[in-house]
Amino acid sequence: MQSSTRSTWSGSGFVGARTIRNFERTGRNDRRLRRAKRRWRERLKKDPAKYRACVQRRRDADRKRYAANRDALLFRQRKYTSEHRQEIYAKNRDCSKKNWTKIIARRKATFLDDPEGNCARQRERARTLYERDPQARPSYKKKWRAANPEGARAYVRLSGHRRRAAAGGDxxxxxxxxxxxxxxxxxxxxxxxxxxxxxxxxxxxxxxxxxxxxxxxxxxxxxxxxxxxxxxxxxxxxxxxxxxxxxxxxxxxxxxxxxxxxxxxxxxxxxxxxxxxxxxxxxxxxxxxxxxxx
Structure with missing residues (x-):
């Protein structure tokens, strides 16, 4: 009697039909799970108080998990970043280009929420970075100008044009x-x-x-x-x-x-x-x- 199950070669061994069906079922379940989560989020947004409470619980849980496994998470993150640095940079650049208007609007809104506090924090950060390495920023600018001569010249031309336009010919x-x-x-x-x-x-x-x-x-x-x-x-x-x-x-x-x-x-x-x-x-x-x- 011939068996109802069929096998296929996966490269590392034979895989049964039941395993294949489980893989396919898992993919369908993942899609169903994503749809269910999306519908759940949409329902939560109709009740702002419940949505905020749910988000806060998630954030608290993430903070606890991070505090309990900080060293391991940082090690894994540094390792992944070092192995995929160029991919991460490329992805960030693409995301910034696609959402540049939203990013600028969000930054402006964040700054206007507390302009004095944000300015103070920026000054403190700049002061700390300067004390840590006074030559870091001048060296970075020098390298950038050497690597981007056309961009540096365009910046100077644009700056001069703006000054002359603002002066009104005086x-x-x-x-x-x-x-x-x-x-x-x-x-x-x-x-x-x-x-x-x-x-x-x-x-x-x-x-x-x-x-x-x-x-x-x-x-x-x-x-x-x-x-x-x-x-x-x-x-x-x-x-x-x-x-x-x-x-x-x-x-x-x-x-x-x-x-x-x-x-x-x-x-x-x-x-x-x-x-x-x-x-x-x-x-x-x-x-x-x-x-x-x-």
Missing amino acids: FIRVDDWEALLKKYDRRCAYCGVQGALIEADHRVPLSRGGKNTIENIVPACRRCNRRKMTKTDEEFRTWLAAQATGSAKETTSGTPGELAEEVGPYRTTRSKVLRRGSARCHSRSRLRRHRADP
Whole structure:
């Protein structure tokens, strides 16, 4: 009598028909299970409170499992990442390209939920990374520019185009800039430091409707110019006052009275001896290239 079961060769041995049917049944069950889970999630979403409670229970269970098996999970994750690094990077890039609009919207919403807290956390993270390796970011930028020369040139061109468009065709004459430097005794208008590289800063930023004219320009050291960002001069002085500790110091050099008020009392660094021609040379060469602030 012939057996009702048939066998097939799998490469590593004979597999019976019952095993094959079990494999096929398992595949069907997986599809049914996925459909059931999808329907269950849809029903849960109709009851937000129940859905949130279910999600929270799942998160709590995941946290407990992670805490109990942290070392093993991290080891497995590192091993998988090292073995499939390029695949992971490619998958992440594809996902970012497909969902770029959603990613930007989610990041913006997350930032706007707590802007002050997020800025503080970003500054703390940047400070920690810098203390860990001060040359890491400059080295990364240098390598990126070397590996992407066209991209680096395009970035510079785009940045210059944006500055020129924001300036609206306005220019600053060298004589006016020199007169402004003389008025401020070649000091930063915000912290009063002398001898540093002085840059042209807009009282009202171009991004907020300011003009690229000498009336809207004050001399500022690089540190103050970078910290000011998109604040107006009044907003930045208020911010400096909030950051300052103790009573305001009086200026000990420069033109008294009006200049002391314009320079401001908040000194963040000690004054240095001005090297002959250095500030003038830097300011002139920078102004020739200057159309607007970054």
